[in-house]
Amino acid sequence: MTINCKGKLIDLTATKVMGILNVTPDSFFDGGRYGSEKALLAQAGKMLAEGADFIDIGGYSSKPGAEFVSESEEIGRVVPAITSILQHFPETLLSIDTFRSKVAKAAVEAGAAIVNDISAGNLDPEMMQTVANLKVPYIMMHMKGDPKTMQQLAQYENIIKELIFYFSEKVAEARSFGINDVIIDPGFGFAKTLEQNYELLQKTELLQLLQLPLLIGISRKSMIYKHLGIKPEESLNGTTVLNTIALTKGANILRVHDVKEAVECVKLFQMVSKP
Incomplete structure (x- = not known):
C-alpha cells in the first residue's frame, strides 16, 4: 500500500506519523503558538527529529464556530510556512490542510506534497480537478455540512x-478525475457526537473493506477531554x-500534535504485532 509523494513511493503498510502544525490564531489546541517563523521552524524541526513522516500545515481552523478566513489570508499564512520549512528542511513531506482548491494549488506549487481536505471536495467543486492536475495524493475526510453546521447534522x-457508502461515492468521483492516490479519514469529531465517535472507533476496521490507506x-480531541472531564492540554495520555x-x-x-509519543506508540505496537 503506497502513495507517490514527489516521485518517492511511501509505503503505508508500516504506520506513518503525521505531525499537525497549525499557523492559525484560533485552532483548538495549538492556536497562535507558531505564528512567528522562529517558532514554526523550531516546531517543525522538533517533529522531524522525533520521527514525523509528514507535517500537515493548516491555515484555517476547522473547529466549530471558527472565524472566517479569506482565501488570500489563508494562502498568506500557509505558503510562507511551507517555503520556510522546505528551505531549512528540504526533504520534508508536507501536506496542506485546506478545503479550498486555490489554497491547495498555491501550497503544492510552494512545495507541499499532499492535499488534506476535510470536506472531500464538498466545499469546493474545483478541488478534485485541481488535485488531479497537481498529481498529488488526496486525503478525503468524512464530514456533513461545514464546521459551523456539522454538529447539527450528527x-x-x-x-x-453510511461512511462506507460516502467514501465509495467520493473515491469513485476522485477516480473519475484521475486522482491515483486516495487516503480516507473517518473524521472523528466532525458531524459526530461523543458516543458516535466511540462507536466509529470500535468499528473502524470495517473501513478496510474500501482497501485504501x-x-x-484523534489527537487531543473533545471525544477524549470531554469524556474524561479534563482540558485539551491534559489529554495526551x-x-x-x-x-x-x-x-x-x-x-x-496517525495525525497527531505529539509526534514523539505517537512514534513510540507505533514502534511498540509493531513489536507486539510481529508474526
Missing part, C-alpha cells in the same frame, strides 16, 4: 455503513490510548 442509522486523527486502539483497527497514518 444523525445516522448506521454510522459505519486509513488516516486516523488519552490520545495515546486511542491511537493504540486505532493501530489495532488498521490505521496507516
